[in-house]
Each structure stands twice: as C-alpha cells, then as structure tokens.
Amino acid sequence: MTGFSPRHPTNVPAPERPSGSTESMPDPWGVRRAENLLTSLEGILSARVVTTPLGEVSEVHVLAQAGLQPKQLVRNIESALLAQLGLKIDHRKISIAQTADVRPIEALERESVRDKVLQRTVLFENLSVAPSRRAHRIMIMVTLSYRGQTETAEEESSDTPRSRVEAAAKAAVTVLDRLLTESSIALEGAKIVEGFDREFAFVAVQGLGGRGTILMTGTSEIKESAERAAVFAVLDATNRWTEARRSE
Numbered sequence: 001m002t003g004f005s006p007r008h009p010t011n012v013p014a015p016e017r018p019s020g021s022t023e024s025m026p027d028p029w030g031v032r033r034a035e036n037l038l039t040s041l042e043g044i045l046s047a048r049v050v051t052t053p054l055g056e057v058s059e060v061h062v063l064a065q066a067g068l069q070p071k072q073l074v075r076n077i078e079s080a081l082l083a084q085l086g087l088k089i090d091h092r093k094i095s096i097a098q099t100a101d102v103r104p105i106e107a108l109e110r111e112s113v114r115d116k117v118l119q120r121t122v123l124f125e126n127l128s129v130a131p132s133r134r135a136h137r138i139m140i141m142v143t144l145s146y147r148g149q150t151e152t153a154e155e156e157s158s159d160t161p162r163s164r165v166e167a168a169a170k171a172a173v174t175v176l177d178r179l180l181t182e183s184s185i186a187l188e189g190a191k192i193v194e195g196f197d198r199e200f201a202f203v204a205v206q207g208l209g210g211r212g213t214i215l216m217t218g219t220s221e222i223k224e225s226a227e228r229a230a231v232f233a234v235l236d237a238t239n240r241w242t243e244a245r246r247s248e
Helices: 031-039 070-085 105-118 161-179 226-247
Strands: 044-051 057-065 094-099 123-131 137-146 149-158 184-195 198-209 212-221
Touching: 031 044, 031 057, 031 070, 057 070, 070 094, 123 226, 137 161, 137 226, 149 161, 161 184, 161 198, 161 226, 184 226, 198 226, 212 226
Parallel strands: 057 094
Antiparallel strands: 044 057, 123 137, 137 149, 184 198, 198 212
16 A cells, blocks of 8 residues: 545545644645654654645655664654554655754753853852951952953952942952953942932943053942942943953
8 A cells, every 4th residue: 555545536636735734624645644643753853744646655754853763763654654554655755854952942042041151251250248357347259250260359348338339349350350461450439329219339440451541331230239239330341341352
C-alpha cells in the first residue's frame, strides 16, 4: 500500500491544503492524521506529508532534534506509518532535517540577558557597610570587576546620609581608578537629589585620559540603599567612557 485510502472517487482532485489552522478542515487523504502521528514520535519536532492528487504519498519531510541518528528516525517513521495507518512508504521519500539545540524561549531570554550583562564594561560585585571602630562613623567597602580582574576599596565616613553617599561614590571611583590602568578618574562630588517624588543618588566624576579631561555625571534611583545607588550612579556616569577606553 503506497497511498492513503481516498474517501472520494479517484478522479476528483484533492483539495488544496489551506494555510493556518486546519483542525476543522476536511482531510480526505488522512494527511493531518499522519503528520500528527509523526510529531508524536520521540525526537520529531514537526512533520509535513505531501500527497499527489490521487492521495499517494510523494514526500515526507521531518524536522528532528539534533543528536538523533537519521537512519533510525527513518525506520521509526516507516514502522509508525505502517503499524498505525497501514501505510507503506519508500524510505527514499523521507527526508530528515535536524536542528540545533532547541530550548524554551525563557531559557534563551535568560541567556541573552546574561550575555548582555557580561558585555558591560565594569561589573558591580559587592557592597558592604559596617560600623567603624570610631563612634558615629562607618566603613564602606565596594567591589567591582573589569576584564576578569576584581578590586576592592574602603572608605570611612561619618554616619550621615550625605557622607555615606559621598563615601560609597568615592570608594567606587577608587576601585575604578585601580582597574583602569591606562586612564584615571576622580570624584567631583556626590549628593542625594529629589525628583518625580523619588530620591536619586547624583554623582559627578572627572575622567582623565589621552590629551584631555571630561566631566561625567550619573544618577541612580535610591531603592535598596543610598550607598548602593551611589555606586550605580558612578557606573552610570563612567560606563560609556570606560567602554571607549577599552576600544582604544
């Protein structure tokens, strides 16, 4: 048996297969039944069966996962069609295409986000705030990484909101200055500003590289802590500049 058993006289041409969903459309040659059977087989992602106007199978196209043996897939297809539909297919009519690793879109999105993060010039690693040995003073430690190198800097300050922001920004700038060996940066100032019913850390950083200097500013909304926002404001101010330094 080399074709589907037609439900209509053989002199009537088979209807064209419409595009889109075909759940409610006629299936005189049992094509959709065969395709659904093939896609239920392990490792097969999609299948398309092509028939002649008389209902004979002329081509079977299958998209399968990578890593499977094509010969075994062909045998599985032949066996399934024969056992379930009584349809005997010449193996030469079966074509197998294999795709690369297929993963859920959520996994691809997570990987894409991770790649974007790794492409950033300077990465934030850690921030810690601890009491100093002196009364009413604190120690702020900032850790950043650049090109696989990690550096940490500490700053001591009085325990006031403005001083804490300045100390965190200064520690971040100190770390950057150590990491960027071919350039130099210095903190001009850091403060807390209000806008749009929110508070932001605002910093100004002086970049020294090549023949000139540049004043860079950055902001970050205060969410977890003012110190953390100050560090991210420094990164916001300097990321494009450090990227340019790396390109050079």
